[in-house]
Amino acid sequence: MERVQKVISNLGYASRREAEKLISEGKVYINDRVASLGDKVSSSDIIKIDGNILDKNKNTKVYYLLNKPRGVVSTVKDEKGRKTVIDLIDTKERIYPIGRLDYDTTGVLLLTNDGELTNKLLHPSNNIEKVYLAKIEGKITGSAINKLKSGVKIDNIKTSPCFVKLKSYNLKTNTSMVEIRIHEGHNHQVKKMFESVGYKVSKLTRLRFAFLDTTNLKPGEYRVLSIKEVKKLYSLIK
Numbered sequence: 001m002e003r004v005q006k007v008i009s010n011l012g013y014a015s016r017r018e019a020e021k022l023i024s025e026g027k028v029y030i031n032d033r034v035a036s037l038g039d040k041v042s043s044s045d046i047i048k049i050d051g052n053i054l055d056k057n058k059n060t061k062v063y064y065l066l067n068k069p070r071g072v073v074s075t076v077k078d079e080k081g082r083k084t085v086i087d088l089i090d091t092k093e094r095i096y097p098i099g100r101l102d103y104d105t106t107g108v109l110l111l112t113n114d115g116e117l118t119n120k121l122l123h124p125s126n127n128i129e130k131v132y133l134a135k136i137e138g139k140i141t142g143s144a145i146n147k148l149k150s151g152v153k154i155d156n157i158k159t160s161p162c163f164v165k166l167k168s169y170n171l172k173t174n175t176s177m178v179e180i181r182i183h184e185g186h187n188h189q190v191k192k193m194f195e196s197v198g199y200k201v202s203k204l205t206r207l208r209f210a211f212l213d214t215t216n217l218k219p220g221e222y223r224v225l226s227i228k229e230v231k232k233l234y235s236l237i238k
């Protein structure tokens with residue numbers, strides 16, 4: 001017996017969080033009875049979502065690496081009707097992004113229908129490294145960099161120690177380019193970290209997620225991950 005939200009996400013129908021939302025909204029049925037969060041199901045139970053029976057034999061997993069452009073939301077649907085990252089990918093599978101990048105953030109974003117991999121890559125205990133390049137207004141000081149390195153308070157939580165490096169300073173535009181490598185994934189974490197030491201991020205790019213970067217991909221372009229890359233991602237998680 002397994003929890004219904006886990007079965008839904010393992011079958012690649014939705015992420016665990018989305019599956020929980022569908023259950024809370026009363027859209028999931030187990031053997032024609034409305035499911036509740038935490039209900040357990042066995043392989044003989046019939047799960048229905050929005051009227052469609054979940055096919056337990058259908059298990060095609062797909063994995064994409066997108067160089068996310070600016071001006072696109074990282075959700076499956078947007079209430080305001082804005083373009084989403086899903087619109088950029090030509091697939092019949094129901095995919096979703098592994099984590100989020102802000103509307104104006106560019107760079108590496110993975111998308112898949114593999115719920116198990118998604119949950120594990122996003123779980124803080126797996127310590128996946130995310131590398132960002134931030135354009136900062138003004139000349140960042142060594143003391144601000146040291147504070148960021150040792151951890152700052154954002155939304156009442158202290159960020160973990162991380163790698164931070166000033167890459168360049170442009171006197172003409174009075175902007176600094178700073179590389180930051182984090183292992184957590186709090187909401188707007190990078191922008192809030194810089195804000196907490198008095199700086200505004202004017203541009204943000206994710207250069208790398210784990211070992212994956214945007215080599216040969218222009219913003220808006222994507223590619224399918226190789227089997228070797230998917231196996232390598234699995235090797236990083238517990």
Ligand code: URA
Nearest residue numbers: 101102105188190191
């Ligand atoms: N941190 C941010 O502030 N924004 C992103 O898009 C990603 C990390």
